[in-house]
Amino acid sequence: MMPRTERVLLARALALAGRPLGDIATGSEARGKGAAGALVERALGIAPSSRPEPDLPALGIEVKTLPVVGGRLVESTWVCSAAPAALAQETWVSSRVRAKLARVLFVPVDASATSLAERRIGTAFLWSPSAADEALVRGDWEDLADLVARGLASVISARRGRALQLRPKARDARQRRRARTADGDEYWARPLGFYLRRAFVQRVVDGVFPPDVEDQPSRS
Amino acid sequence: MMPRTERVLLARALALAGRPLGDIATGSEARGKGAAGALVERALGIAPSSRPEPDLPALGIEVKTLPVVGGRLVESTWVCSAAPAALAQETWVSSRVRAKLARVLFVPVDASATSLAERRIGTAFLWSPSAADEALVRGDWEDLADLVARGLASVISARRGRALQLRPKARDARQRRRARTADGDEYWARPLGFYLRRAFVQRVVDGVFPPDVEDQPSRS
DNA sequence: GGGGATCCACTGTTGGATCCAG
DNA sequence: CTGGATCCAACAGTGGATCCCC
Numbered sequence: 015m016m017p018r019t020e021r022v023l024l025a026r027a028l029a030l031a032g033r034p035l036g037d038i039a040t041g042s043e044a045r046g047k048g049a050a051g052a053l054v055e056r057a058l059g060i061a062p063s064s065r066p067e068p069d070l071p072a073l074g075i076e077v078k079t080l081p082v083v084g085g086r087l088v089e090s091t092w093v094c095s096a097a098p099a100a101l102a103q104e105t106w107v108s109s110r111v112r113a114k115l116a117r118v119l120f121v122p123v124d125a126s127a128t129s130l131a132e133r134r135i136g137t138a139f140l141w142s143p144s145a146a147d148e149a150l151v152r153g154d155w156e157d158l159a160d161l162v163a164r165g166l167a168s169v170i171s172a173r174r175g176r177a178l179q180l181r182p183k184a185r186d187a188r189q190r191r192r193a194r195t196a197d198g199d200e201y202w203a204r205p206l207g208f209y210l211r212r213a214f215v216q217r218v219v220d221g222v223f224p225p226d227v228e229d230q231p232s233r234s
Numbered sequence: 235m236m237p238r239t240e241r242v243l244l245a246r247a248l249a250l251a252g253r254p255l256g257d258i259a260t261g262s263e264a265r266g267k268g269a270a271g272a273l274v275e276r277a278l279g280i281a282p283s284s285r286p287e288p289d290l291p292a293l294g295i296e297v298k299t300l301p302v303v304g305g306r307l308v309e310s311t312w313v314c315s316a317a318p319a320a321l322a323q324e325t326w327v328s329s330r331v332r333a334k335l336a337r338v339l340f341v342p343v344d345a346s347a348t349s350l351a352e353r354r355i356g357t358a359f360l361w362s363p364s365a366a367d368e369a370l371v372r373g374d375w376e377d378l379a380d381l382v383a384r385g386l387a388s389v390i391s392a393r394r395g396r397a398l399q400l401r402p403k404a405r406d407a408r409q410r411r412r413a414r415t416a417d418g419d420e421y422w423a424r425p426l427g428f429y430l431r432r433a434f435v436q437r438v439v440d441g442v443f444p445p446d447v448e449d450q451p452s453r454s
Numbered sequence: 455g456g457g458g459a460t461c462c463a464c465t466g467t468t469g470g471a472t473c474c475a476g
Numbered sequence: 477c478t479g480g481a482t483c484c485a486a487c488a489g490t491g492g493a494t495c496c497c498c
């Protein structure tokens with residue numbers, strides 16, 4: 015069931031194009047904010063996992079749904095959690111962010127319908143960061159990971175980072191987790207996660223599906 | 235609700251003496267092998283937790299129920315899990331085993347009734363290991379922890395250890411967890427846990443409630 | 455008797471993301 | 477617009493121990 019090659023994965027994803035999410039829903043799994051992603055992954059034959067690896071470990075491919083309306087991305091894109099203990103042991107090369115972004119299957123989903131079941135799956139595409147993309151993300155990651163590992167996450171806001179940002183990722187604003195600084199001091203940290211900025215992913219989408227001039231609202 | 239002093243904790247536990255477990259059960263929590271322990275902890279005002287700390291972190295006290303029949307302990311006593319990654323970073327002084335055994339509230343429960351609800355709570359007592367007890371447990375722990383940390387857990391059996399032993403602790407015999415040796419090699423380990431041998435805890439009980447001579451079956 | 459196998463509840467964390475106030 | 481807040485499901489791990497066959 016799990017796709018063994020990139021080609022099979024892409025073929026399956028393209029076969030979903032045009033279908034509403036209601037077509038691939040089977041039971042009660044279709045609730046909550048992550049429902050679209052969960053449905054698409056299951057339709058692709060990817061088993062649910064709670065591991066910090068790409069969805070297809072053997073292929074090194076991560077699957078991400080992208081909510082779009084008329085070609086415009088409407089949200090930033092979740093990457094992975096930013097647990098201080100894990101970050102303290104990572105370098106960019108060994109990082110989960112790099113591993114997850116090395117190869118991504120983006121699956122656009124038309125978010126113009128309010129009902130989840132009516133949202134139509136778009137044309138999926140595979141992506142790997144260009145050298146410039148990677149340098150950009152790497153720069154952000156090294157800055158952010160360093161601050162988190164040093165226990166300075168509380169001074170970070172989502173304004174930091176050009177392509178990659180850190181934002182809260184928790185049940186609510188009161189959540190705290192134990193963490194310790196490089197010096198071994200314990201403190202209570204807010205759970206944070208890495209996200210790709212909307213503008214960054216929008217450029218990726220535009221590179222694959224060049225926007226028509228008429229689609230671009232002009233100022234004149 | 236959570237007892238703030240040892241005195242309050244012990245008073246609450248002694249107030250339970252003589253009562254059947256059915257008295258302190260409220261709902262559906264009373265199933266499975268750990269039900270007696272869960273019921274007693276809740277009756278003492280201890281919140282359920284999934285953390286590798288003593289039940290009362292502020293007091294450093296661990297609560298353990300002891301199944302007894304006529305003064306004789308019928309089971310070995312669970313201490314804590316023996317995850318290789320955690321053990322590799324522990325010394326005896328920093329170990330979870332030492333932290334949990336430093337001060338224990340033992341709550342005997344008469345296991346002669348087959349029905350959980352009919353089992354009567356006995357007379358609780360606080361215990362800390364004597365110097366000799368601690369030396370014994372420490373010796374076992376250092377031997378076992380060293381083997382586990384080195385990835386040699388598969389050569390250990392429950393025969394090893396005079397007071398403290400390692401036994402499987404999992405849903406079933408097929409369970410495996412990822413672990414890595416000190417050299418960084420990954421392998422699949424069986425989940426193991428630390429237990430106190432029945433004979434060791436029996437001596438502790440006998441020190442508090444000296445057995446009558448008639449209670450001791452003799453060979454003659 | 456005891457070593458090995460197993461049972462149940464709960465929590466913490468991660469993964470999947472979108473919601474919404476200012 | 478977007479930074480901060482939040483929603484849901486799944487799973488691994490821990491804690492609570494007892495069961496059972498050799």
